[in-house]
Amino acid sequence: MKTRRDFVKTSLALGATFSLVGNLNSLFAAEPVTTPTTSAPTGPKSVLAAIRDGDRVTMLDKALAELGGIQAFVKPGQTVVIKPNIGWNASPERGANTHPSIVGHLVALCLSVGAKTVSVFDNTCDQWRETYVNSGIEKAAKDAGAIVVNGKDETLYREVEIPNGVKLKTAKVHSLILDSDVFINVPVLKHHQSTLMTACMKNLMGIVWERGVWHRVDLHQCIADLLTLHKPALNIIDAYHPMVRNGPRGKTVEDCVEMRTLLASTDIVAIDAAAAKLLGRNPTDITHVKIGHEMKLGRMDLENLDVRRHKLA
Amino acid sequence: MLRNPLKFARVALAVFVFAGFTLAFVDFRGFAPPKLGHALAHTQYVPGLVSLLVGGGAGAVIFVVGTVIALVLGRIYCSAICPLGIFQDVIARISGWFRKKKKFLPYAKPFTKLRHVFLWGTVAVALAGWGGFALALLDPYSNYGRIVSMLARPLLTVANNSIVVFANAAGIQSIYRVDTAWASAGLLILPAIFLTAIAVMSALRGRLYCNSICPVGTALGLVSRFSALRIAIDKTACTKCGDCLRSCKAQCIDLRTGTVDASRCVACYNCIGACDEQGIHYRFSWKKSPTTTTPAPDLATAKAITPNPQRREFLATLASGALAGATSLAARADDDETNSEHNQHCGHSRRHKPTLVIKGEDSPAVSPPGAASTAQFLDRCTACHLCISACPTHVLQPALFEYGLEGLLRPKLEYSKSYCLFECTRCGEVCPDGAITPLSIEKKSVTQIGVADLYLGQCVVRTNGTDCAACSEHCPTKAVTTRPFGDNLRLPVLDQNLCIGCGACEYACPVKPVKAIIVTGRSTHAQAQKLVEKQAPAPNPVGDFPF
Structure with missing residues (x-):
């Protein structure tokens, strides 16, 4: 028999959980696509941690501390999937992939708070074996104790419906994303020849099997549509040495500039909006960020966010 | 084995060579270092011949060394170096497991005419400008490569993929799914037919293929009949028990005359150990002319070993034919070079030899980086598929008629399912005959x-x-x-x-x-231009947050 007291307790606990992980509840809520959010949000603002001028690992620690520490996201016994950008067969200094030190440290942090398993994968653009090895990510992740999983195995992907997608109605999503308890998105910040920027939202193209159809249908809309299915619990952007031209593949290290910045947030649209600024763009220039905001997948109006800026030097 | 150390050495070498080749060709996951296939393939006669004809290189040395070895030791090449030869022994042995009684292969008359038809047919076709095509069809090494690369490799990939689920469930991530690279059905027929033919021939008649069809076998046979060391029967010890015949895979021991046909003997040394009377020896035979030691009781043997004016003439033709072939191919190599220079100056190309391919600026298929030109590539490539097995992206695929009939089975880049990885130079690293010359990353990255x-x-x-x-x-x-x-x-x-x-x-x-x-x-x-850019400017004032 459920007493009133029980009900109140459960409600409070639920409320607390959701406020902790930001607006993760929109994951399950079948919200209608409506007009852009213009009014300031009620309730607690999402936190965007923006750190500068430290080494990658220190900045990551500082950013996570602002968000309540890794233990706010990973509970003992949970399974974690980390999705870096491992798109291209390039060495770490080329800035085409997430830096291995960030991936390695993140894996270690998750395990240190009792994660059952930590898996790392990407549906690479270049040949996956070469890319996993030459990006340095496979070694860093394995050394830290992660399971490095093949992202080029179609049998590991499952077809799912996307009821709230505007143009993307189904997608084959990697089972690790569908089955893991915690999903952490950790791309590198890069220029992109068509979308102008690739950061957190676009990085999730690497969790689906068939991307060609996205390009045929409407790239930006599909990127936003996928988020109506599943949003990462935590987003981290490696902007230490971002690629500012010739992206997303890049040619040489000259395509990158030293920015020594790291961003972290539970709001995937907000973090991408800040990332756009880092590349000298307005958030509205990046069509998928704009669509994400309009679809209430997050906020691109940084003035309505709790931005915590830290310079470590 | 120790009773027959020669055979032990032969088998040991054969096992090593066969395992190495098979690994290089079947390698669906990039286990084998590029050097393995490249080094092993350098021992092969036809790639060596191609290297010789197109202007030297390590392969040319191997071709000469191989000929000298045949002149000293006999056809040890066919026994322990040629992967197709060893493969036939493997098939014969496996087929033996399914027989109640050991198969007895009696002495057989040589197919002298047939052998020469294939050898000279190959030479003639090569002289007509279809060298690569002829060599590709009949070269034993390339045929073995295609059997393994086109048939065994995808099958093994399928087998691998079927156990991935179980391996992953057991926590093993080192076994993973690999794209199965089947060639089109129309192409698969070719190695399948060849495999069937060679399997039937070797199961029923031992080294019949080597002694009837294989042009390399015939060419080496022409040399080995004069080899310094030859298998010979000691007639005083021989009891004509037939033990040696039972062990001979080449059907070349004639007990009635007590002779061994050195042109067909593949120097396997099985007979030496088989003889209880110690009546068979691997003997230095240059002391006496071969014709005086062996009587010629029947016509066939006489034809094979007695010198006659016709045969002399024939050998002379062989020598001049080989020379002419070399000159012709070398001339064409020069022609290719002048042609490419011409292209660079004039910006266009012209037909320079009559083939089915239109040799204009456009090639009907994309040839691998390092091939220099489609024409040169088709002249040199024997379609062994070492590069196809080594290609990490599977962009290299055997061509059907994209290059024209001449280019059948030659590798081309197929962009419908993959692309050439920018930082990869593996095809040039493995190619044994200079069809794909090795390029540095810097060179490859501007090779158009x-x-x-x-x-x-x-x-x-x-x-x-x-x-x-x-x-x-x-x-x-x-x-x-x-x-x-x-x-x-x-x-x-x-x-x-x-x-x-x-x-x-x-x-x-x-x-x-x-x-x-x-x-x-x-x-x-051609050479593409390279875009060199200066350090990119920072998009924001350095040192602060832009938000």
Whole structure:
């Protein structure tokens, strides 16, 4: 028999959980696509941690501390999937992939708070074996104790419906994303020849099997549509040495500039909006960020966010 | 084995060679270092001959050394170096397991005419300008390569993929799914027919293929009949028990005359150990002329070993034929070079030899980086498929008639399912005969094997009014970039001077059924321009947050 007291307790606990992980509840809520959010949000603002001028690992620690520490996201016994950008067969200094030190440290942090398993994968653009090895990510992740999983195995992907997608109605999503308890998105910040920027939202193209159809249908809309299915619990952007031209593949290290910045947030649209600024763009220039905001997948109006800026030097 | 140390050595060498080749060709996961296949293939006669004809190199040395070895030791090559020869022994042995009684192969008359038809047919076709084609069809090494690369490799991949689920469930991530690279059914028929033929022949008649069809076997037989060391029967010890016959896979021991046909003996040394009377020896035989030691009781043997004016004439033809072939191929190699120079000066190409391929600026298929030109590539490549097995992206696929009939089975770059990895030079590292010359990464990254054409009328950005630029995303040289278009869109822009023809753009283009960016091969590879850019400027004032 459920007493009133029980009900109140459960409600409070639920409320607390959701406020902790930001607006993760929109994951399950079948919200209608409506007009852009213009009014300031009620309730607690999402936190965007923006750190500068430290080494990658220190900045990551500082950013996570602002968000309540890794233990706010990973509970003992949970399974974690980390999705870096491992798109291209390039060495770490080329800035085409997430830096291995960030991936390695993140894996270690998750395990240190009792994660059952930590898996790392990407549906690479270049040949996956070469890319996993030459990006340095496979070694860093394995050394830290992660399971490095093949992202080029179609049998590991499952077809799912996307009821709230505007143009993307189904997608084959990697089972690790569908089955893991915690999903952490950790791309590198890069220029992109068509979308102008690739950061957190676009990085999730690497969790689906068939991307060609996205390009045929409407790239930006599909990127936003996928988020109506599943949003990462935590987003981290490696902007230490971002690629500012010739992206997303890049040619040489000259395509990158030293920015020594790291961003972290539970709001995937907000973090991408800040990332756009880092590349000298307005958030509205990046069509998928704009669509994400309009679809209430997050906020691109940084003035309505709790931005915590830290310079470590 | 120790009773017969020669056989032990032969088997040990054969096992090593066979295992090495099989690993290199069956390697669906890149286990084998590129050097393995490359080094082993350098022991092979036909790639060596090609190297010799096109102007030297290590392969040429091997060809000469191989000939000298045959002149000293006999056809040890066929026994322990040729993977197809060893493969036939393997088949014969396995087929033996399914027989109740051991198969007895009696002495057989040589197929002298047939052998020479195949050998001289190959030489004639090569002289007619179809050298690569003829060699590709009959070279035993290349045939073995194709059997393993086209049939065994995909089968093993399927087997691997079927256990991936169980391995992953058991926590083993080192076993993973690999794309199964089947060639088209029309092409698979070729190695399948060859495999069937060679399996039947070797199961029923031992080394029949080597002694009737194989041009390398016949050519080495012409040398080995004069070899210094030969298997010989000691007639005083011989009891004509037939034990040696039972052990002979070449059917070349004639007990009635007590002779061994050295042109067909593959120097397996089985008979030496089989003889209880110690009546068979591997003997130095240059002391006496072979004709005086052996009587010629029947016509067949007489034909094979008695010198006669016709045979002398025939041998002379052989020598002059080989010379003519060498001169012809070498001349064509020169011609290719002058031709490519000519192209660079005039910016166009011309037909320089009559083949089915139109040797204009465009090649009907994209040849691998390092091939220099389609014509040179087709002259040199024996379609052994070592590069196809080694290619990590599977972009190298055997051609059907894309190069013309002449280019059947030769590797081409197929961009519908993959593209050439910018930082990879593996095909040139493994190629044994200079068909794909090894290129440094720096050289390869500017080697234009083809050029892309952009068809903006088909491009998604125009037809659909949405962003795409998958082509530009994948382009490693930034030959494809984008420019602002319409309402905050980016439209692809192509600079063909920077394009190396790697096919990444074509592969990535989502337009169906015909892509909006398509690479056409260059019949003579050229040098692309390289875009060198200075350090990119920082997008924001350094040192602070822009928000």
